[in-house]
Amino acid sequence: MTETLTCPKCAATLNDELAAPGAPQPCRSCNRPLEGLIFPAYHRPAASGKTAEALVAAEDAGCFYHPQSRAQAPCDVCGRFLCALCDVELHGRHICPSCVGTKNPKRQMAELDGGRILYGGIAIMLAIVPLLFFWPISIITGPIAIFFSLYGWRKPRSLVRPGSARFIVAIALGLIQVAVWVLAITGVFKSL
Amino acid sequence: MAATPYKKFPGRGRGLMNAATLWDGGDHLLMVEAHLVSESYRRFYYKDIQAIVICQTQTGFITGIVTAMLGLIMGASAFFTPTVLSYLLGTIAVLFLIIGGLILVQGPTCRCMLRTAVQTQELTSLSHVRKALKVLRQLQPKIEAAQEEPATR
Numbered sequence: 001m002t003e004t005l006t007c008p009k010c011a012a013t014l015n016d017e018l019a020a021p022g023a024p025q026p027c028r029s030c031n032r033p034l035e036g037l038i039f040p041a042y043h044r045p046a047a048s049g050k051t052a053e054a055l056v057a058a059e060d061a062g063c064f065y066h067p068q069s070r071a072q073a074p075c076d077v078c079g080r081f082l083c084a085l086c087d088v089e090l091h092g093r094h095i096c097p098s099c100v101g102t103k104n105p106k107r108q109m110a111e112l113d114g115g116r117i118l119y120g121g122i123a124i125m126l127a128i129v130p131l132l133f134f135w136p137i138s139i140i141t142g143p144i145a146i147f148f149s150l151y152g153w154r155k156p157r158s159l160v161r162p163g164s165a166r167f168i169v170a171i172a173l174g175l176i177q178v179a180v181w182v183l184a185i186t187g188v189f190k191s192l
Numbered sequence: 193m194a195a196t197p198y199k200k201f202p203g204r205g206r207g208l209m210n211a212a213t214l215w216d217g218g219d220h221l222l223m224v225e226a227h228l229v230s231e232s233y234r235r236f237y238y239k240d241i242q243a244i245v246i247c248q249t250q251t252g253f254i255t256g257i258v259t260a261m262l263g264l265i266m267g268a269s270a271f272f273t274p275t276v277l278s279y280l281l282g283t284i285a286v287l288f289l290i291i292g293g294l295i296l297v298q299g300p301t302c303r304c305m306l307r308t309a310v311q312t313q314e315l316t317s318l319s320h321v322r323k324a325l326k327v328l329r330q331l332q333p334k335i336e337a338a339q340e341e342p343a344t345r
Contacts, residue, residue, distance in 0.1 A: 115230060
């Protein structure tokens with residue numbers, strides 16, 4: 001355990017006691033009603049880190065990053081041999097620290113994603129915002145909205161809302177804007 | 193495009209340009225902070241969650257009362273102003289009273305903190321006690337199953 005449980009409001013120590021959910025008790029320091037749950041993980045001692053095993057025989061394979069340490073598994077992404085220290089276990093897969101850091105830009109491991117760009121959101125903003133504030137720039141932003149929709153269609157989408165609705169709406173609005181501009185410009189040329 | 197494996201928990205924390213939500217990822221709790229054109233993710237594995245603490249605050253009560261008071265003041269001043277302006281003030285007063293009422297009806301606000309061995313994270317999507325308790329009731333069996341023991345108090 002690295003630190004004790006504290007009150008979210010005044011940071012006073014709670015002495016590992018919390019009132020049951022639905023029956024709050026005042027904090028001894030700030031008097032704010034507190035409730036919640038303490039789970040078994042709170043009482044468990046912190047797990048000690050792994051240590052790499054040294055090479056004992058010449059025929060033992062060494063770790064790619066620590067040649068003096070015995071390899072225990074290959075990286076499931078790049079195939080490099082890994083010692084216990086370098087082996088990052090993720091949902092049954094063995095991954096080296098380098099792949100965790102560098103391969104994930106390709107979004108091969110969704111569980112490591114710290115964030116995503118929402119191309120659908122960009123496209124829909126480009127399709128709608130100019131119409132609300134300064135419509136003449138829709139001559140530029142309409143086609144750009146279509147471009148972002150098509151560009152982002154195959155890119156990784158939101159982890160929680162991966163639908164296509166935003167892309168479809170943005171493409172439809174972009175096409176309508178382009179069509180209106182084409183009709184307006186051809187109309188002007190015809191009248192000349 | 194494959195369907196998402198995540199299921200949403202109640203609650204949504206709103207900022208000016210962002211919103212925070214909580215999702216059940218099977219073996220972890222996913223906190224999503226959505227900005228205008230991007231999302232950022234934080235994962236809390238159920239086996240690592242040590243405690244969830246809910247602390248009631250008076251933010252909602254004070255905001256609701258102040259908003260309703262502003263509505264009442266505007267409503268009162270509407271009686272002493274020329275006709276056109278009184279309609280405008282009256283409309284704004286009604287809006288303030290409705291917003292103030294809605295804030296008060298939502299119940300007491302809170303700060304909800306999730307604690308693991310290496311961090312204490314505020315769950316900004318759980319800003320009302322009622323929602324926080326609802327989510328806690330849904331989370332409890334999942335965390336207990338992951339840690340293979342019931343929670344203590």
